[in-house]
Amino acid sequence: MTKKVQKTVGKQSQAAKWPAASPVATVKTAPAAGTKHISTPIGSSEFAEICLCPGDPLRAKFIADNFLTDCKLIQHVRNMYAYTGFYKGVRVSVMGTGMGIASSQIYFNELIKFYGVKTLIRVGTCGTMCAPEKTKLGDVVLAMGAGTDSSLNRMRFGGWDYPATASYELLRICDNIARDPKMGIAKQLKDSNNKCMVGNIFSADSFYGPKDHIQVPLLKKFNVIGIEMEASCLYSLANENNVDALGINTISDEIHMNGYDPVTETYADPANKFWYKDMPPEQRQSKLRTMVTLALETVVEWNKNKDKWASSN
Numbered sequence: 001m002t003k004k005v006q007k008t009v010g011k012q013s014q015a016a017k018w019p020a021a022s023p024v025a026t027v028k029t030a031p032a033a034g035t036k037h038i039s040t041p042i043g044s045s046e047f048a049e050i051c052l053c054p055g056d057p058l059r060a061k062f063i064a065d066n067f068l069t070d071c072k073l074i075q076h077v078r079n080m081y082a083y084t085g086f087y088k089g090v091r092v093s094v095m096g097t098g099m100g101i102a103s104s105q106i107y108f109n110e111l112i113k114f115y116g117v118k119t120l121i122r123v124g125t126c127g128t129m130c131a132p133e134k135t136k137l138g139d140v141v142l143a144m145g146a147g148t149d150s151s152l153n154r155m156r157f158g159g160w161d162y163p164a165t166a167s168y169e170l171l172r173i174c175d176n177i178a179r180d181p182k183m184g185i186a187k188q189l190k191d192s193n194n195k196c197m198v199g200n201i202f203s204a205d206s207f208y209g210p211k212d213h214i215q216v217p218l219l220k221k222f223n224v225i226g227i228e229m230e231a232s233c234l235y236s237l238a239n240e241n242n243v244d245a246l247g248i249n250t251i252s253d254e255i256h257m258n259g260y261d262p263v264t265e266t267y268a269d270p271a272n273k274f275w276y277k278d279m280p281p282e283q284r285q286s287k288l289r290t291m292v293t294l295a296l297e298t299v300v301e302w303n304k305n306k307d308k309w310a311s312s313n
């Protein structure tokens, strides 16, 4: 098992670059010097300062296998895989966070507070209420701000509403890369009739919200273009701890209201309020690749000038 944890993955292997990995804790050995949820030893610098954060740990593995070189699995507690490797010479980690604020905030907190991660880029999916007028499946949303129905930010911000926003420089760099004809992302998006948008999203605490019938029309009315479950907490944590964060989301599902009347705020058939359109499974891989390329190119550009831009300076 220990061997497996230390296995080198990714395209090339230059294990010499790496310090020896820590052994996995067993009942008989001293407790691992990690956190409650991450076994990587605190202070070991096995995490890079920049970390991509997909919700799904298998997406972390996919990114490590397909995009990073000289890559190593550095944590697997609860199968929440974390890897560190290189992209175009920049050292970068990727770690799953699970779904929702309750799970992801554990990892965001620990990455920032125990592992010295200073730049976190969430790469995830979101639903949209604004199709077909403004959005469609496969569009990429760079989350400028994230509202929420979670009480977490209020609890942490004295009961007031926290302005949960992305790190401006990260957002600016990412948006530029998405538009730059030389970078190839714009072409990839255009070829599939998609676009990259900057806008506000909503981090819902519940995927099956008891007030969806009220929330969804409001989100649409206020031009909130995406709904996911993590960004508002990532943004507040990043700002509180003087680190940088950005949420990049591919629209994976459209949420449509059935016969909704905005004047009376009623649905034609109260038993059948919504219909949904999901991204076909065969498209998910290529859309994920586009988003990850965008995130990693952002990392490269950010890394060039992070001493100038980083909030942690």
Ligand code: HPA
Residues within 6 Å of the ligand: 125, 126, 127, 128, 204, 207, 227, 228, 229, 252, 253, 255
């Ligand atoms: N709601 C919440 N989170 C999501 C959705 C959604 O529709 N799609 C992808 N993540």
